[in-house]
Ligand SMILES: Nc1ncnc2c1ncn2[C@@H]1O[C@H](COP(=O)(O)OP(=O)(O)O)[C@@H](O)[C@H]1O
């Protein structure tokens with residue numbers, strides 16, 4: 191077990207979609223310095239749980255979250271928590287790349303603009319360059335920042351979305367199967383990128399790819415039918431799972 | 446074959462029954478292919494036929510309207526020799542340069558002088574009766590432009606009376622035809638400026654479309670100013686904020702039904718509410734615009750909701766995930782992407798309102814209005830109502846005016862649709 195301090199703590203979280211009990215009593219700590227992977231068969235509630243960490247579930251009619259989720263000790267579902275700021279602090283990258291139909295520059299500059307993070311155009315330019323560099327995209331797009339973000343390839347679009355999330359200086363980045371729509375080369379780039387970003391941000395990544403989870407993460411959580419079956423260091427989970435169901439899943443006998 | 450993870454177990458007898466391979470070249474198969482091709486061809490021909498029929502109707506309408514209507518933009522003129530020195534008008538070139546010129550001209554008896562000149566020049570052909578009632582106004586304007594005309598003989602082409610005008614365009618009574626033949630080379634043609642700048646008149650040669658056009662413009666302005674913001678805001682609220690429950694379902698059904706209500710019902714509503722209860726002025730573009738706004742609003746709401754709903758949810762998620770507030774999501778992302786659809790819907794609704802006659806008749810915009818409206822509360826009429834009124838006139842001169850007015854309305858509609866297409870292309874973004 192790593193002994194970094196927890197960035198986010200979730201305890202006894204339940205999520206319901208109307209009558210559908212999608213997440214059952216999940217407790218988990220996300221550490222500052224780590225990449226945490228969520229694995230499990232489709233429909234087991236990984237995305238649902240991930241979305242409850244930045245309250246994106248609020249936008250789904252009928253979705254209800256109970257339990258306690260804290261960011262740096264503050265209850266994110268508390269009345270005085272501002273959702274808008276929370277989502278800036280806990281960024282998200284989606285399964286399908288979803289750049290705005292605006293220029294590459296505008297895509298990255300949008301977040302800093304609405305949060306007033308830059309005092310001048312020069313500062314905004316710097317934020318855009320830094321974010322695109324961290325996302326490993328700067329060299330590819332620096333000459334065509336005014337082109338539409340939707341004109342990039344799938345892998346570039348996904349890195350643009352990561353740059354967009356980084357631009358508002360989040361503390362946590364949630365990634366929901368960020369490589370599932372990408373080819374192996376683009377996937378490798380994203381994995382490298384996650385590696386580079388590690389430590390700067392707490393990263394949570396949902397993935398269907400066992401090798402990917404093993405490669406990029408330090409901690410792994412295995413979900414099954416809405417329950418957290420096992421959570422621990424990635425090396426332990428993959429070499430020495432304590433639960434039979436975890437073992438079945440990672441060896442491919444299951445799911 | 447590698448060993449499968451899942452052992453294969455036959456589930457039904459059908460699975461193990463002997464299987465005959467498909468013969469793609471059998472007679473039955475080829476017949477089926479031929480039938481498929483024939484069906485395709487039939488369907489295409491039917492579609493083509495439908496397009497030809499509708500295009501034919503449109504072309505027929507346009508040809509008839511242009512054939513009749515273009516004469517409405519043209520007037521027949523007769524060349525009249527004038528010598529105002531004999532008329533003793535008491536006008537001097539100096540007085541016409543001063544500030545009292547209009548007053549002096551109005552009281553000088555120019556009309557009588559022009560009639561006298563016509564009686565002299567065309568004694569046998571009908572004299573002053575040849576001229577349009579408004580002919581002397583042309584003389585007045587000419588004198589005002591050039592006061593030296595007071596001091597020397599000159600000739601001026603003046604509009605003829607409606608009966609002669611119709612005859613000169615080949616559609617008159619035998620008597621008028623004879624007069625036209627007698628006048629011969631004294632007649633000429635020119636652009637009917639009065640038609641483009643004047644308002645309604647009982648005399649077809651003086652009747653103009655500008656009054657009705659301006660009435661329509663003012664009415665459309667009121668309609669747009671009210672229906673667009675209210676319609677778009679309602680759509681945004683219903684799509685983005687309203688909870689899904691019985692009340693909003695009911696609202697949705699009501700709006701859809703409202704869009705299908707016959708327009709005359711809105712006229713009755715306007716009559717009862719705006720005139721009956723609120724005592725707004727009758728026949729005013731303000732009331733016409735309010736009434737048409739009621740009719741246009743549901744169209745805009747429905748079009749805007751569809752456009753907003755068509756914005757991919759992934760864009761909303763993306764904006765929310767970087768910390769955009771709901772209002773920012775709407776104003777920065779949803780509205781720009783929905784704009785083409787919203788604008789198209791708005792212009793379709795406005796075009797429908799522009800062509801609407803029945804509700805305007807109900808609120809009194811059918812009165813005879815001889816001056817173009819200047820304010821929203823001035824009595825006015827509107828293009829379709831003017832067309833309706835003129836088509837009802839017995840005087841033959843109004844036939845071509847009616848067609849000409851229809852042409853003006855069509856051009857107005859075309860312009861609006863052009864704007865719609867332009868805006869759609871301008872704002873179209875792909876994702
Ligand atoms: N928007 C939604 N509305 C209703 N039910 C949902 C919604 N999203 C997910 N669910 C349900 O919640 C459960 C978990 O789904 P999800 O979190 O998407 O699983 P995963 O990401 O692990 O594949 C599933 O049973 C799914 O049907």
Ligand SMILES: [Mg+2]
Nearest residue numbers: 236237238366
């Ligand atoms: Mg998922």
